Amino acid sequence: MKLLLDLFLTFARIGVLTFGGGYAMLPIIQREVVEKKKWATEEEVMDYYAIGQCTPGVIAVNTATFIGRKHAGIPGGILATLGVVFPSLVIITVIAAFIANFADLPIVKNAFAGIRACVCVLIANAVVKLWKKAVIDLPTLLVFLVVFVASVLTPLSPVVYVLLAAGAGILIKTLGGGKKA
Amino acid sequence: MILLQLFWEFFKTGLFSVGGGMATIPFLSAIAEKTGWFTSGQLADMIAVSESTPGPIGVNMATYVGFTTAGIPGAVVATVGLVTPSVIVILVIARFLTKFRNNRFVDAAFYGLRPASAALIAAAGVLVLRLSLLNETAYAAGEGFLALFNWKAIALAALIFVLTNFVKPAKKLHPVFFILGAAVVGAVFHFGGA
Numbered sequence: 001m002k003l004l005l006d007l008f009l010t011f012a013r014i015g016v017l018t019f020g021g022g023y024a025m026l027p028i029i030q031r032e033v034v035e036k037k038k039w040a041t042e043e044e045v046m047d048y049y050a051i052g053q054c055t056p057g058v059i060a061v062n063t064a065t066f067i068g069r070k071h072a073g074i075p076g077g078i079l080a081t082l083g084v085v086f087p088s089l090v091i092i093t094v095i096a097a098f099i100a101n102f103a104d105l106p107i108v109k110n111a112f113a114g115i116r117a118c119v120c121v122l123i124a125n126a127v128v129k130l131w132k133k134a135v136i137d138l139p140t141l142l143v144f145l146v147v148f149v150a151s152v153l154t155p156l157s158p159v160v161y162v163l164l165a166a167g168a169g170i171l172i173k174t175l176g177g178g179k180k181a
Numbered sequence: 182m183i184l185l186q187l188f189w190e191f192f193k194t195g196l197f198s199v200g201g202g203m204a205t206i207p208f209l210s211a212i213a214e215k216t217g218w219f220t221s222g223q224l225a226d227m228i229a230v231s232e233s234t235p236g237p238i239g240v241n242m243a244t245y246v247g248f249t250t251a252g253i254p255g256a257v258v259a260t261v262g263l264v265t266p267s268v269i270v271i272l273v274i275a276r277f278l279t280k281f282r283n284n285r286f287v288d289a290a291f292y293g294l295r296p297a298s299a300a301l302i303a304a305a306g307v308l309v310l311r312l313s314l315l316n317e318t319a320y321a322a323g324e325g326f327l328a329l330f331n332w333k334a335i336a337l338a339a340l341i342f343v344l345t346n347f348v349k350p351a352k353k354l355h356p357v358f359f360i361l362g363a364a365v366v367g368a369v370f371h372f373g374g375a
Contacts, residue, residue: 016235019355025237051282054291055274057195057267058202060237065271074272081268085244085260088236092244093256095230100249106375107368114367115229116222116313117334118359121341122232123306126203127299128346134200134295143293147300151207155214158207158301162197162294169293170286 003072004079010037011064011083018060025060039067060084139172183251184258186216191243191262196270199291200298202231202238205263207301209246210308218250225309233357239263314338337366 014032018025026049033039040048045063052062061081068080102108135141147161194208206228213219219227227249231241240260247259274281281287311317313334320329341359344351367373 015237015240018237019233019235019357047282051271051274053200054282054287055267055270056197056199057270058205058237058239058264061240061264061267062271065268066275069272069275077268077272077275081264084237085240085264088234088240088244089256089260091234091236092230092241093248093253095234096245096248096256099226099230106373109373109375110371111364111368112226112229113313113334113372113374114337114363114365114370115360116225116309117338117367117372118341118356118363119225119228120306120310120313120338121345121359122228122356123203123206123302123309124342125345127303127306130200130203130295130299130302134299140292140296144296144300147297148303151301151304152307155211157211159193159197161297161301162199165293165297166290167293169291170289173285173289173292 004075006037007068007072007076007080008083008086011068011080012086014064015060015084015087025063029063033067039071139168139177143168184254187247187250187255188258188262190216191247191259192265194243195239195263196266198239198298199294202240202242203302204298205239205242207305209242210305212246219246221308221312223249225312228309229360233360333370333372337363337372 010032014025014028017028026045029045030042034042034045048063048066049059051066052059055062061084064080064084065077069077072079099108131144135144143165147165150156151158151161190208190212194205194212198204198208206224209224209227210221213221213224224246227242227245228238231238231245234241240263243259243263244256248256251258314331315329316331317329320326341363345354345356345359346352
């Protein structure tokens with residue numbers, strides 16, 4: 001019981017200290033989980049990250065589930081995950097309620113119009129960063145182009161593209177195509 | 182009923198989004214289009230808030246969308262929906278972790294998934310770009326080709342792009358600084374025309 005509470009609180013602290021998730025979180029996990037709590041070794045955390053990247057979902061959540069499960073079984077995995085999302089729930093709910101009340105003020109509207117221009121760039125930068133890891137040869141370039149054009153032009157669910165792309169990846173590799181890793 | 186629907190939409194998002202927080206955006210954009218719970222403009226604002234507050238971006242986005250759609254219960258349900266597939270998948274594969282990592286089918290599937298995920302985010306980005314840098318209603322109203330472009334916003338976006346990609350000290354800055362800067366510029370120069 002004490003361990004479960006400890007898992008929840010430690011991962012809640014990690015949630016509060018993380019700005020931006022993903023790799024921004026790695027040094028904080030290392031400090032809290034590896035150095036302070038000794039729940040995992042440096043190598044294990046790197047392994048969890050690698051797995052987190054090749055499984056669906058939020059990387060921070062995947063890592064929390066792994067470490068929680070290792071120390072306190074399935075309840076541990078669930079408590080660590082709840083811990084990591086708890087700060088977001090509180091902070092975002094407060095901010096969202098606050099913004100909803102002031103959304104109609106002209107100054108807020110203008111500020112958000114400026115922010116949207118910035119968000120375009122942030123999304124573009126995220127795409128560039130992913131592109132460098134993802135588009136590594138001709139087949140992956142084709143996958144990118146086909147999915148991009150199709151999803152701009154059609155209202156199909158992204159789920160469809162994700163499933164087709166996974167299938168295409170397996171097919172290409174099975175046929176011996178693509179750059180050798 | 183809306184809570185059940187929220188849970189299901191976010192369960193799908195958690196299950197199929199690959200490659201971190203930004204990968205949830207195309208799914209959220211599809212939810213907006215399908216349900217009308219929130220607009221793409223609101224979605225862009227949520228991205229900005231999620232990047233500027235503590236917590237993983239994907240989780241912040243789920244909480245925000247959930248709250249906007251159905252208040253505090255919505256925030257909880259959407260967030261739990263988003264993380265449920267992760268928890269299930271990780272609990273299942275934890276036992277044969279190393280085998281999973283080295284499985285060539287998993288590897289091959291992700292070989293195809295990564296560029297698709299990048300493309301989906303790019304396509305969602307096109308929506309945000311049209312919304313923030315273009316002025317399609319003015320153009321449709323016959324105000325001419327030049328009226329199509331939101332020049333102030335384009336100038337700001339170009340500046341931020343150069344700063345975040347090519348200027349050494351600025352490159353290392355956290356996005357929150359650019360978001361706050363853009364808010365000030367937008368308010369001072371009346372970006373929204375309000």
